[in-house]
Amino acid sequence: MTTIQNRQILLAKRPAGMPTEENFSFVETAVPKLQAGQLLVNTLYLSVDPYMRGRMNDRKTYVPPYALNEMITGGVVGQVEESLAEGFVPGDIVLGNFGWALYNVAAAASVKKVNPDLAPISTALGVLGMPGLTAYYGLLDIGQPKEGETVVVSGAAGAVGMLVGQIAKIKGARAVGIAGSDEKINYLVEELGFDAAVNYKKGDLRQQLKEACPSGVDIYFDNVGGTVSDAVLSLINKGTRIPLCGRISLYNLEQADIGPRIQTQLLINSALMQGFIVSNYAEQAEEGLNQMAQWLKEGKINYTETITEGFDNIPKAFLGLFCGENTGKQLIKIADPAR
Amino acid sequence: MTTIQNRQILLAKRPAGMPTEENFSFVETAVPKLQAGQLLVNTLYLSVDPYMRGRMNDRKTYVPPYALNEMITGGVVGQVEESLAEGFVPGDIVLGNFGWALYNVAAAASVKKVNPDLAPISTALGVLGMPGLTAYYGLLDIGQPKEGETVVVSGAAGAVGMLVGQIAKIKGARAVGIAGSDEKINYLVEELGFDAAVNYKKGDLRQQLKEACPSGVDIYFDNVGGTVSDAVLSLINKGTRIPLCGRISLYNLEQADIGPRIQTQLLINSALMQGFIVSNYAEQAEEGLNQMAQWLKEGKINYTETITEGFDNIPKAFLGLFCGENTGKQLIKIADPAR
Numbered sequence: 001m002t003t004i005q006n007r008q009i010l011l012a013k014r015p016a017g018m019p020t021e022e023n024f025s026f027v028e029t030a031v032p033k034l035q036a037g038q039l040l041v042n043t044l045y046l047s048v049d050p051y052m053r054g055r056m057n058d059r060k061t062y063v064p065p066y067a068l069n070e071m072i073t074g075g076v077v078g079q080v081e082e083s084l085a086e087g088f089v090p091g092d093i094v095l096g097n098f099g100w101a102l103y104n105v106a107a108a109a110s111v112k113k114v115n116p117d118l119a120p121i122s123t124a125l126g127v128l129g130m131p132g133l134t135a136y137y138g139l140l141d142i143g144q145p146k147e148g149e150t151v152v153v154s155g156a157a158g159a160v161g162m163l164v165g166q167i168a169k170i171k172g173a174r175a176v177g178i179a180g181s182d183e184k185i186n187y188l189v190e191e192l193g194f195d196a197a198v199n200y201k202k203g204d205l206r207q208q209l210k211e212a213c214p215s216g217v218d219i220y221f222d223n224v225g226g227t228v229s230d231a232v233l234s235l236i237n238k239g240t241r242i243p244l245c246g247r248i249s250l251y252n253l254e255q256a257d258i259g260p261r262i263q264t265q266l267l268i269n270s271a272l273m274q275g276f277i278v279s280n281y282a283e284q285a286e287e288g289l290n291q292m293a294q295w296l297k298e299g300k301i302n303y304t305e306t307i308t309e310g311f312d313n314i315p316k317a318f319l320g321l322f323c324g325e326n327t328g329k330q331l332i333k334i335a336d337p338a339r
Numbered sequence: 340m341t342t343i344q345n346r347q348i349l350l351a352k353r354p355a356g357m358p359t360e361e362n363f364s365f366v367e368t369a370v371p372k373l374q375a376g377q378l379l380v381n382t383l384y385l386s387v388d389p390y391m392r393g394r395m396n397d398r399k400t401y402v403p404p405y406a407l408n409e410m411i412t413g414g415v416v417g418q419v420e421e422s423l424a425e426g427f428v429p430g431d432i433v434l435g436n437f438g439w440a441l442y443n444v445a446a447a448a449s450v451k452k453v454n455p456d457l458a459p460i461s462t463a464l465g466v467l468g469m470p471g472l473t474a475y476y477g478l479l480d481i482g483q484p485k486e487g488e489t490v491v492v493s494g495a496a497g498a499v500g501m502l503v504g505q506i507a508k509i510k511g512a513r514a515v516g517i518a519g520s521d522e523k524i525n526y527l528v529e530e531l532g533f534d535a536a537v538n539y540k541k542g543d544l545r546q547q548l549k550e551a552c553p554s555g556v557d558i559y560f561d562n563v564g565g566t567v568s569d570a571v572l573s574l575i576n577k578g579t580r581i582p583l584c585g586r587i588s589l590y591n592l593e594q595a596d597i598g599p600r601i602q603t604q605l606l607i608n609s610a611l612m613q614g615f616i617v618s619n620y621a622e623q624a625e626e627g628l629n630q631m632a633q634w635l636k637e638g639k640i641n642y643t644e645t646i647t648e649g650f651d652n653i654p655k656a657f658l659g660l661f662c663g664e665n666t667g668k669q670l671i672k673i674a675d676p677a678r
Contacts, residue, residue: 061607244606261596267583267614268400275606
């Protein structure tokens with residue numbers, strides 16, 4: 001077999017504030033020879049996610065930082081091109097935490113097979129993957145929605161947020177979304193069945209939320225942080241639960257994140273705020289994925305994806321996450337499966 | 340029976356910021372004639388508590404505000420002087436939520452008998468009362484301390500804080516207190532068995548805490564809020580639990596409570612913050628009190644009280660809470676039991 005030329009994207013420079021294309025470098029390398037137990041995987045879909053911004057800093061958050069001049073890694077759906085591992089054959093579709101590259105060499109033990117008959121394979125990075133589980137466990141385990149309660153979710157038109165509102169509806173709760181354009185809020189209400197949605201870029205957010213939540217807020221699923229969250233938190237009820245999932249409005253902040261301290265509000269309402277990361281639920285992941293797949297099959301969950309084409313456009317698609325360019329899961333399509 | 344002259348303390352004016360004696364007025368009234376089912380109770384010990392400051396504002400927190408020109412109310416241990424209720428006889432010691440007055444007329448259904456043989460009757464307002472239950476349920480239900488974990492408590496020399504550290508020790512955890520004088524921190528370590536205590540008025544609090552908590556903070560029981568809490572929260576571990584009990588540093592604040600938003604810190608540590616009020620545990624209260632009484636009897640829990648004498652000194656003792664004048668439970672002694 002001849003040497004396969006590979007392309008990879010490295011972290012060229014740590015960003016201060018909002019990253020630019022300069023923080024990434026493209027390199028060409030040769031794919032190394034496979035060892036026993038390894039697979040050569042051809043990238044089909046690659047996921048860019050907001051949490052990756054934290055890994056570009058030189059400071060541990062809940063995952064270690066990316067190393068400088070090393071490949072950026074994340075969720076990838078690919079196809080096995082060559083296998084030196086039992087149980088895998090060329091053509092298999094797999095999910096893994098791989099580098100931003102056309103090809104990855106991966107230990108078979110670190111990948112998961114994707115069943116292409118269950119749903120489109122890209123959903124392994126979205127509704128049937130990490131974002132799906134994040135919505136499922138954050139809302140159900142921490143939020144514990146009850147019938148008739150009001151669930152507010154920020155970043156509602158994102159990969160996680162759009163699922164949170166729909167799961168809330170399945171549980172008999174009222175779903176209210178916060179998003180950044182009229183197009184998005186129309187999508188949430190008209191296509192996904194949210195009871196209400198508000199555009200935080202228009203008018204007085206607190207007033208809009210007050211109207212959308214006449215009985216106050218029982219659960220706030222927070223994807224964004226900052227002043228949007230300040231407004232929601234001013235409307236919580238006694239016993240409100242607040243799953244903290246993300247802080248996308250702050251990931252590129254260059255100064256300290258200063259604002260009203262939330263503790264008094266939590267105290268006088270006996271409210272609960274809990275940070276989490278999906279890996280806390282690794283042991284229960286199969287159960288959550290099966291339930292999400294079932295809901296998807298029954299048409300109780302809908303989803304959308306924003307698909308950018310081409311390896312060269314990965315950094316651009318990643319940067320777009322912080323400008324609200326995506327609706328639903330942001331993916332980069334690199335190739336179609338070979339068969 | 341001749342008319343009994345009573346003295347009462349009313350809320351004369353709502354305070355802006357730190358209250359002064361001007362916010363209180365003393366009035367003399369006649370004790371009304373008892374109705375069936377009522378008791379006339381002679382005040383022996385009266386409790387002043389930080390949460391009362393919130394009730395002086397014209398804004399509901401977790402309890403309704405005091406009404407203007409009405410009596411201020413709170414925990415009182417008194418003695419039945421006259422009874423028109425079955426099951427109560429003169430001489431009985433009772434606990435109730437009464438007015439700041441020499442005498443209160445109370446519905447028998449609203450009071451609880453105190454057993455004077457179990458412990459000194461004043462403990463019904465402290466270690467075997469509301470502060471005891473607050474420490475017990477806040478630490479055990481929300482904090483869930485495990486052997487070897489580090490529990491930090493602010494307001495550690497107060498009525499609740501001193502119990503939190505001792506219960507933490509009973510559960511095999513390491514107890515670290517934060518208080519406002521060297522006398523208090525010596526008391527915590529030498530008399531109550533805290534593993535360490537730091538004086539937040541001296542030097543760099545974060546650095547002191549870092550030395551006192553070499554393995555970080557697993558539970559932070561927060562009685563004070565503000566910059567003291569900012570320092571503790573910067574040292575939390577993965578999975579830290581934070582029972583929010585009080586915000587004494589802020590109760591007299593005239594501007595908004597602005598500071599570093601805590602959500603990122605909770606998020607990256609999968610930490611939990613939960614506000615609570617002791618009345619959330621009303622149904623389990625007996626169980627908690629029995630356990631506290633048992634520990635007290637076994638010498639596993641110690642306590643101290645700051646006892647101010649005389650009805651005229653109630654406002655002064657109340658105001659002293661906000662200047663750290665008390666160690667342990669602040670009480671006002673009005674009279675000795677008659678027999």
